[in-house]
Amino acid sequence: MRSLSPEESARRIIRELLAVQPGERVMIICDRDSEMEMAHALANEVDALGGEYVISIMPSRSYKQANELPAAIAKSLEEVDCMIGLTRASGAPTYAQAVKVLYNARRLRAISMVMRTMQHFTRGGALADYRQLHAEGVRLAAIWQQARTIRVTTPLGTDIRANIGNAAPIIECGFATQPGQEAAFPDGEVSQGPNEGTAEGVIVVDGPICHVGIPDEPVRLTVKQGRVVTIEGGKAAAELRRIVEEVENADNIAEFGIGLNPNSLHNGDFEEEKKARGNVHIALGDNIFYGGQTQSAVHMDMVLYRPTVWLDETIVVQDGVLTFL
Numbered sequence: 093m094r095s096l097s098p099e100e101s102a103r104r105i106i107r108e109l110l111a112v113q114p115g116e117r118v119m120i121i122c123d124r125d126s127e128m129e130m131a132h133a134l135a136n137e138v139d140a141l142g143g144e145y146v147i148s149i150m151p152s153r154s155y156k157q158a159n160e161l162p163a164a165i166a167k168s169l170e171e172v173d174c175m176i177g178l179t180r181a182s183g184a185p186t187y188a189q190a191v192k193v194l195y196n197a198r199r200l201r202a203i204s205m206v207m208r209t210m211q212h213f214t215r216g217g218a219l220a221d222y223r224q225l226h227a228e229g230v231r232l233a234a235i236w237q238q239a240r241t242i243r244v245t246t247p248l249g250t251d252i253r254a255n256i257g258n259a260a261p262i263i264e265c266g267f268a269t270q271p272g273q274e275a276a277f278p279d280g281e282v283s284q285g286p287n288e289g290t291a292e293g294v295i296v297v298d299g300p301i302c303h304v305g306i307p308d309e310p311v312r313l314t315v316k317q318g319r320v321v322t323i324e325g326g327k328a329a330a331e332l333r334r335i336v337e338e339v340e341n342a343d344n345i346a347e348f349g350i351g352l353n354p355n356s357l358h359n360g361d362f363e364e365e366k367k368a369r370g371n372v373h374i375a376l377g378d379n380i381f382y383g384g385q386t387q388s389a390v391h392m393d394m395v396l397y398r399p400t401v402w403l404d405e406t407i408v409v410q411d412g413v414l415t416f417l
């Protein structure tokens with residue numbers, strides 16, 4: 093299988109996707125589980141082009157406080173131009189409220205590499221043609237922007253609908269070259285938070301789930317007025333139910349996302365698979381990043397296979413195949 097070296101990957105991220113300029117300041121946020129070889133490769137690349145880097149290391153957060161950045165780090169983000177979230181245990185640099193405030197003020201741009209390993213940075217989705225992906229993301233977002241409802245079904249029985257339009261769809265296709273932009277690496281999705289309180293129906297999750305892993309059997313969630321009311325299935329369902337009962341607002345339907353990346357691997361890892369072309373993910377918990385008002389300690393993506401997606405009357409994904417191109 094073709095792969096990049098950490099140095100090649102870092103060059104792509106710093107020079108092309110984040111487009112760091114000489115004199116710009118870049119903060120790389122790690123935790124105790126981060127791939128430090130990648131942090132150093134990114135820092136070297138910033139250094140080589142005449143930028144200034146800081147690597148900060150925070151505690152590895154459990155799901156109970158997964159979206160909390162230490163105040164010292166949150167505050168120091170006001171003094172940089174770019175952030176790279178490299179935390180492994182949690183997605184705090186991506187989902188923390190302080191970061192969203194800086195995006196909204198057009199004072200920060202960022203690449204999220206959270207909850208990922210070196211495999212993610214060097215193989216699979218990392219190898220995509222990001223210009224092509226971005227063009228496809230723009231096309232899907234243009235259709236999405238016009239719609240006021242979304243519906244997702246799967247062969248296993250998912251049938252969920254929600255109203256949309258209070259927040260704009262977000263294109264995450266690798267590039268974050270302007271202040272206020274955020275992308276991930278690897279990347280390739282368009283997503284949106286549904287209008288709060290409007291999601292209704294059933295979600296049957298057969299792909300990997302954040303903080304839970306690959307389900308032993310499909311997990312069936314019943315959703316009423318934007319909240320999960322029952323979670324049924326086997327061990328994975330019990331684990332997910334425990335988190336949803338324990339963490340405030342973890343029952344909130346926070347995001348619908350459509351994966352676009354043709355290079356993403358189908359390897360049972362939620363961060364890799366949620367970007368895979370034709371997969372859908374639906375997230376529970378915090379929706380601040382998506383323009384909502386509901387804060388939670390978690391933002392948990394759940395991957396669905398072979399989805400069909402309607403944006404109003406337009407089918408954009410049919411049985412796992414993109415149909416909007």
Ligand SMILES: [Fe+2]
Binds near residue numbers: 347349366373
């Ligand atoms: Fe997403």
